[in-house]
Amino acid sequence: MKKAGVRGKVTKKFGMLFSLMTSLIAAIVLAFMMSVISYATESTKKQLQDAKDRKAQTQNELDNTKENIAEMNEEKSSLQGQLDTLNTQLGEVSNNLEQIEEQIGSKENEIENTLAELENARQTEEKQYASMKKRVQFIYENQNAILMDILFSSGSFADFLNRNQYIEQISAYDRKKLLEYIQTKETIREKEEALEAEKAQLDDYHTKQQAEQSRVAGLVSQTSGTIKQYSNDILDAQARAEEIEAQIKAQDEDIKKLEAKLAEEMRLSKLAAASAWRDISEVSFADGDRYLLANLIYCEAGAEPYEGKVAVGAVVINRVLSSVYPDTVVGVIYQNRQFSPVTSGRLAIALAEGRATAACFQAADEAMKGYSNVGNCVYFRTPIPGLSGKNIGGHVFY
Numbered sequence: 001m002k003k004a005g006v007r008g009k010v011t012k013k014f015g016m017l018f019s020l021m022t023s024l025i026a027a028i029v030l031a032f033m034m035s036v037i038s039y040a041t042e043s044t045k046k047q048l049q050d051a052k053d054r055k056a057q058t059q060n061e062l063d064n065t066k067e068n069i070a071e072m073n074e075e076k077s078s079l080q081g082q083l084d085t086l087n088t089q090l091g092e093v094s095n096n097l098e099q100i101e102e103q104i105g106s107k108e109n110e111i112e113n114t115l116a117e118l119e120n121a122r123q124t125e126e127k128q129y130a131s132m133k134k135r136v137q138f139i140y141e142n143q144n145a146i147l148m149d150i151l152f153s154s155g156s157f158a159d160f161l162n163r164n165q166y167i168e169q170i171s172a173y174d175r176k177k178l179l180e181y182i183q184t185k186e187t188i189r190e191k192e193e194a195l196e197a198e199k200a201q202l203d204d205y206h207t208k209q210q211a212e213q214s215r216v217a218g219l220v221s222q223t224s225g226t227i228k229q230y231s232n233d234i235l236d237a238q239a240r241a242e243e244i245e246a247q248i249k250a251q252d253e254d255i256k257k258l259e260a261k262l263a264e265e266m267r268l269s270k271l272a273a274a275s276a277w278r279d280i281s282e283v284s285f286a287d288g289d290r291y292l293l294a295n296l297i298y299c300e301a302g303a304e305p306y307e308g309k310v311a312v313g314a315v316v317i318n319r320v321l322s323s324v325y326p327d328t329v330v331g332v333i334y335q336n337r338q339f340s341p342v343t344s345g346r347l348a349i350a351l352a353e354g355r356a357t358a359a360c361f362q363a364a365d366e367a368m369k370g371y372s373n374v375g376n377c378v379y380f381r382t383p384i385p386g387l388s389g390k391n392i393g394g395h396v397f398y
Helices: 002-141 143-153 157-273 290-303 306-321 328-334 340-344 346-353 358-368
Strands: 390-392 395-397
Touching: 002 157, 002 340, 157 395, 290 306, 290 328, 290 340, 306 328, 306 358, 306 390, 306 395, 340 346
Parallel strands: none
Antiparallel strands: 390 395
């Protein structure tokens, strides 16, 4: 009886120890599962943060674009003011040119009239000079006869003096008129020179105004071209702003989807933490599972080392063993949006053409026997910053 009591105590102690070890193992397994699932959640968090960062960058680009549009509009308004001023100046210069051209035309008419007057004066002078010359010549050649005629035809000495004085008055008149015509001609010539000088000044001013008109017209053309370019740049910037706004809207949708995905993964994390995993011996594989898994391995890790192929197969089988995922190979592989070759159609092509290699079938066999070189990982992807896990080939398993 004493031995039986001792044996009972020992049995009880072993039972307590076994229970403690079982609880410890369960806690370790639960902690590992939590860490594995947390990797998935962290991955989605990283994607979500990246999406928010991209949106922030896009928003910053939009803000800069709108700021550029405001600056270009301000510069365009300033240039428009300059253009209005230049157009006013151009109008004034054009009016000045018209007035100068009218003045030049008037001066040319005055010069033409003055030249005509000068020509008339010259002709009159020549005629007067010729007449006077003839009278002087006649008197000189016939002075004796004229004196005798005056003497004998005069009724008295007084009459003689009067006739002689008359002849002198005629000669004096002729000389006076000649001098007047000479003076008139000189006055007209001076007037012509003055008009020519005024016209020269007008021509010079006209040339300068033409140069100013050309300069202002060039500025008007240049400013108009710049304003047009600003208008085109503003239209392009506004179109770019609309594209960015559409991009931000799309990024907002992506963020919402990632937030929803994160919430779902967190829900699955909690669910997985509270669920149990089956043993490989409890799984019944269907016909075709090996062929399907081998071709998925080919699509996901065909270019990876053999260890990478085994790891992909292990992820699929780990999901089959977990109560969070479907309990068949077909269900796991074709679960909505889980494996990209399914979504893209690459797996269908591989299945139709039988592309899986011998190494892919060997990896599938090892995974279906329960071997895993990635523990209980249920996710894999190409490495990204911030995602930790087990790296094999070009994938990180978590």
